[in-house]
Amino acid sequence: MKLLVCVCKTPDTTAKITFTDNNTTFDANGITFIMNPTDEWYALVRAIELKEQHGGSVTVINVGLNDSDQIIRKALAIGADDAVRINKAPTDAYDVAAQIAEYAKDKGFDIVFTGKETIDYNGFNVGAMLSELLDLPFVSLANKLDVNDGKATISRDIEGGIENLSVATPLVVSAQKGMAEQRIPNMRGIMAARRKPLQVVEPAAIEPLTTITNYELPPERSDIKYVDAENPAELIRLLHEEAKVI
Amino acid sequence: MSILVFIDHNEGKVKKASLEAVVYGAAMNAGDVVGIALGEIADDALATLGAYGASKVIVDKAAHFNHFDSRAYAKAIAAAAEQTGADVVIFAHDSSGKSLAGRVSVRLKAGLVSGATQLPNTDGSFTIRKSAFSGKAFADYTINTDKKVISVNPNSFPAKEGEGSAAVEAFDSGVGADAVSITVDSVSRMTDTVPLPEAELVVSAGRGLKGPENWGMIEELAIELGATTACSRPVSDDGWRPHHEHVGQTGITVSPNLYIAIGISGAIQHLAGVSSSKVIVVINNDPEAPFFKAADYGIVGDAFQVVPKLIDAVKTFKAS
Numbered sequence: 168m169k170l171l172v173c174v175c176k177t178p179d180t181t182a183k184i185t186f187t188d189n190n191t192t193f194d195a196n197g198i199t200f201i202m203n204p205t206d207e208w209y210a211l212v213r214a215i216e217l218k219e220q221h222g223g224s225v226t227v228i229n230v231g232l233n234d235s236d237q238i239i240r241k242a243l244a245i246g247a248d249d250a251v252r253i254n255k256a257p258t259d260a261y262d263v264a265a266q267i268a269e270y271a272k273d274k275g276f277d278i279v280f281t282g283k284e285t286i287d288y289n290g291f292n293v294g295a296m297l298s299e300l301l302d303l304p305f306v307s308l309a310n311k312l313d314v315n316d317g318k319a320t321i322s323r324d325i326e327g328g329i330e331n332l333s334v335a336t337p338l339v340v341s342a343q344k345g346m347a348e349q350r351i352p353n354m355r356g357i358m359a360a361r362r363k364p365l366q367v368v369e370p371a372a373i374e375p376l377t378t379i380t381n382y383e384l385p386p387e388r389s390d391i392k393y394v395d396a397e398n399p400a401e402l403i404r405l406l407h408e409e410a411k412v413i
Numbered sequence: 414m415s416i417l418v419f420i421d422h423n424e425g426k427v428k429k430a431s432l433e434a435v436v437y438g439a440a441m442n443a444g445d446v447v448g449i450a451l452g453e454i455a456d457d458a459l460a461t462l463g464a465y466g467a468s469k470v471i472v473d474k475a476a477h478f479n480h481f482d483s484r485a486y487a488k489a490i491a492a493a494a495e496q497t498g499a500d501v502v503i504f505a506h507d508s509s510g511k512s513l514a515g516r517v518s519v520r521l522k523a524g525l526v527s528g529a530t531q532l533p534n535t536d537g538s539f540t541i542r543k544s545a546f547s548g549k550a551f552a553d554y555t556i557n558t559d560k561k562v563i564s565v566n567p568n569s570f571p572a573k574e575g576e577g578s579a580a581v582e583a584f585d586s587g588v589g590a591d592a593v594s595i596t597v598d599s600v601s602r603m604t605d606t607v608p609l610p611e612a613e614l615v616v617s618a619g620r621g622l623k624g625p626e627n628w629g630m631i632e633e634l635a636i637e638l639g640a641t642t643a644c645s646r647p648v649s650d651d652g653w654r655p656h657h658e659h660v661g662q663t664g665i666t667v668s669p670n671l672y673i674a675i676g677i678s679g680a681i682q683h684l685a686g687v688s689s690s691k692v693i694v695v696i697n698n699d700p701e702a703p704f705f706k707a708a709d710y711g712i713v714g715d716a717f718q719v720v721p722k723l724i725d726a727v728k729t730f731k732a733s
């Protein structure tokens with residue numbers, strides 16, 4: 168099976184978020200970047216498990232500049248076979264999807280994995296856009312996936328429940344919790360990753376459909392009001408009369 | 414201008430998040446709001462969308478739309494957008510919207526803002542605010558194309574019911590059964606509670622509860638309040654609670670009217686997923702727990718003492 172996994176970098180989950188240039192640019196100063204959690208923990212690991220089970224190869228792809236190489240090497244250390252980096256700081260989700268589609272369209276991948284969302288731009292967009300550009304079925308929010316004889320059986324989250332479905336490959340899947348367990352790269356993996364191929368591809372000319380023009384931090388919460396632990400009835404009164412939420 | 418809203422439905426009823434999407438479309442005040450529904454559903458159920466601001470609903474009831482297939486649905490919705498001349502297509506940012514908005518955006522070559530929390534600002538450019546960095550910030554996106562696709566964050570626009578009834582018209586999308594490639598084998602839904610992403614009231618608990626055997630009082634409090642239960646990540650990782658209750662930066666992002674956090678420390682990754690809640694209540698026995706800094710109301714105390722009293726207080730409140 169030929170598998171492609173889309174991975175990107177995001178600020179570390181503990182990062183304090185600030186902006187510069189009059190609130191138009193994310194301030195990356197002093198920020199540690201990690202591989203986007205759903206890409207790493209679920210999409211990548213499940214792709215590697217499928218390869219271990221059925222044979223084939225796992226390629227990781229990233230749209231980014233060489234500051235993505237660190238997370239790409241980590242993906243190789245976890246067990247991907249090779250990597251492609253499309254050499255461009257992406258402008259929006261459409262740009263990412265279009266660059267990846269341009270690369271993937273004639274390569275015959277059986278499954279293209281994305282994470283469900285990035286924890287910085289929280290789009291949930293790239294997988295859906297990519298599937299349309301490739302004219303493939305798309306299953307979002309998958310929490311389980313098995314493949315047998317070219318048929319994928321998938322379980323996905325829907326509001327308040329689960330949908331079980333089947334679909335022939337090729338397809339695009341966005342992965343989330345449940346699909347696999349996080350793998351920590353070992354020393355052998357890290358050494359091997361240094362010798363695995365990372366191909367840098369020049370980007371296609373794509374016009375972004377959207378532009379971020381301003382960022383803002385949420386307003387601080389006004390001061391907390393404490394209620395005596397012996398008197399929770401007072402809390403209920405406040406929630407009803409003051410906050411008006413019950 | 415004309416606005417098309419995708420209407421998702423389940424067991425004969427329009428989903429709440431789709432009602433909110435109609436309310437959003439109507440609040441844009443920018444032209445007729447038309448709904449597009451797919452699959453079998455009674456005309457009466459669709460006509461009620463008039464009370465939320467839709468003037469008309471078009472529906473392709475072909476049986477092959479009875480199960481969700483993002484590719485076939487996207488083709489049909491894009492066909493509806495062309496036929497109605499829609500300039501803006503709106504989805505709920507829910508499990509179907511998350512699969513469709515990107516596809517329709519590509520089909521229509523229309524810029525997409527997903528998870529909008531505010532109405533567009535249309536003086537000069539077309540700019541929409543959404544939450545970014547998992548609730549740690551807002552980002553304003555300008556859409557550069559003539560056509561636009563927006564998905565609306567659940568619970569950002571209350572589905573207030575007004576007066577009126579929408580005209581319901583049959584629509585032939587031209588998308589046949591051959592466009593469907595996904596077979597839905599089964600669907601299982603919890604029917605007794607509001608799904609977490611849609612919930613207006615959430616009762617959430619963390620490792621302070623010590624073990625899964627202690628969740629009885631959390632569930633009871635939730636039932637009394639009509640709330641949905643949630644949990645912190647370690648609680649779901651350890652299998653005390655199901656995965657779909659995990660909220661936070663790497664779980665579900667929620668924005669209910671009320672979030673009650675019991676025995677949760679308030680780590681930055683947890684706060685990221687809940688900080689857009691309108692009111693936050695924290696119950697924790699450690700007065701230094703970081704969650705208190707992000708809360709509107711707090712009780713410093715032992716959950717095992719406080720929660721039973723709180724349940725009694727809710728019962729008394731409901732009886733009064």
Ligand SMILES: Cc1cc2nc3c(=O)[nH]c(=O)nc-3n(C[C@H](O)[C@H](O)[C@H](O)COP(=O)(O)OP(=O)(O)OC[C@H]3O[C@@H](n4cnc5c(N)ncnc54)[C@H](O)[C@@H]3O)c2cc1C
Nearest residue numbers: 619620621645646661662663676677678682683698699716
């Ligand atoms: C990459 C990454 C991603 C993460 N993503 C998430 C995420 O999405 N969501 C998430 O929740 N976490 C996430 N975490 C974990 C997060 O950092 C915290 O470890 C976690 O939120 C702590 O869970 P907790 O508050 O339930 O447990 P603890 O930190 O152990 O806190 C328990 C709290 O209960 C209180 N307590 C103890 N006994 C009582 C009692 N009897 N009565 C009342 N209070 C009591 C304690 O004072 C304490 O504040 C992530 C971590 C990493 C590294």
Ligand SMILES: Nc1ncnc2c1ncn2[C@@H]1O[C@H](COP(=O)(O)O)[C@@H](O)[C@H]1O
Nearest residue numbers: 173175230281282284285290291292293
């Ligand atoms: N720059 C990128 N390069 C490669 N894949 C990406 C990039 N950005 C996003 N993705 C993939 O698309 C998924 C969804 O991203 P988003 O639509 O931004 O929430 C992520 O989980 C990744 O798998």
